[in-house]
């Protein structure tokens with residue numbers, strides 16, 4: 001680990017971020033913009049975004065634009081539909097048009113290769129802000145700051161510590177105890193491929209059979225069009241991975257409508273399919289302790305469905321910096337007030353989304369046969385799914401988006 005000497009590191013402004021994932025980099029960009037002296041400590045030799053594609057929502061894009069990310073050719077506009085595996089429409093994501101108008105960004109979802117989105121964030125980091133090969137070990141809080149120790153024995157003093165070190169966060173463990181991670185009984189296969197013919201434009205579909213989900217969205221990879229697709233399956237913890245992933249997924253997709261089987265054929269199973277076993281933790285009610293605050297997967301690992309982890313981690317970083325704006329980090333009371341403000345804005349909101357995502361996962365994948373049949377009838381013939389998505393996913397997200405007025409473009413003139 002080598003710390004750049006040229007960057008400022010002034011007492012009362014020193015922010016140490018542990019982890020250069022989307023949450024840590026978002027927090028660093030936002031805090032740097034607020035005038036803090038920021039360093040990101042990452043245990044890997046270079047930050048590595050996870051493979052595959054990601055869907056980001058409009059408020060996340062607005063945050064990234066605020067950091068300076070160029071949104072041109074950034075993601076593929078998508079309208080999301082829920083269908084059954086006979087292709088019957090159950091719900092078209094009823095997003096609020098005024099959100100898009102406020103931000104000046106149409107719609108709600110955009111698909112892109114995760115590595116591309118992350119690369120555009122990384123480009124904005126000032127030279128020297130990222131310290132690689134820095135494996136966090138522990139921190140010690142003193143009356144006027146923190147001392148952070150790394151596994152190679154190096155130490156650094158800082159005013160606050162942001163734990164953005166992912167699902168197995170050492171910062172979060174020291175601050176809040178063992179995470180008690182539990183497997184949610186689901187496994188996700190994430191894949192992406194080049195475009196194929198015959199798919200309606202700008203349409204993403206989340207499709208359920210009685211047991212599986214198979215979905216696809218348009219996305220951009222390196223600025224070129226393509227598709228991301230994935231399968232969610234019920235699965236026990238530590239279930240062995242199939243020998244032949246293509247064959248295994250092909251058997252599941254036989255029960256799904258076009259284009260899903262064709263998307264598999266257009267995908268290289270060795271380089272374009274990624275397995276994700278889903279773990280959660282019991283929701284925390286606090287994300288801060290003294291001069292330490294955590295965000296992203298370090299405090300709320302997510303499930304698929306409504307809780308998209310990359311977007312939520314990016315939002316966390318933005319909200320943390322907004323709460324800390326103007327604070328003197330030499331003053332514990334100001335830190336505590338800012339962390340409290342951050343928690344007020346985020347904890348209940350995020351916990352609700354993570355818990356709703358888990359609930360949807362259970363409803364779609366864990367019900368025994370007669371109940372699953374009843375569920376399918378209700379979702380096919382009533383507007384219940386539409387109402388659940390509106391009430392438990394979109395309502396809060398829209399409220400949050402409309403409150404982010406500093407990012408709105410309506411009424412602004414250059």
Ligand SMILES: Cc1cc2nc3c(=O)[nH]c(=O)nc-3n(C[C@H](O)[C@H](O)[C@H](O)COP(=O)(O)OP(=O)(O)OC[C@H]3O[C@@H](n4cnc5c(N)ncnc54)[C@H](O)[C@@H]3O)c2cc1C
Pocket residue numbers: 018019020021022023024041042043044047048050051052053054055134135136137164165166167168169170190274275276295296297298301302307308309310311313
């Ligand atoms: C295979 C897979 C697919 C996924 N697909 C999606 C998806 O399609 N959409 C979506 O929204 N979310 C998805 N997620 C979840 C999403 O990746 C996470 O929610 C998101 O990356 C969380 O960001 P983060 O910054 O909090 O943590 P992370 O991205 O986990 O970043 C943590 C960083 O901290 C570093 N670190 C860890 N320990 C230390 C240490 N001791 N010292 C220093 N650095 C440390 C790590 O190396 C890493 O760089 C997926 C996750 C996986 C595993």
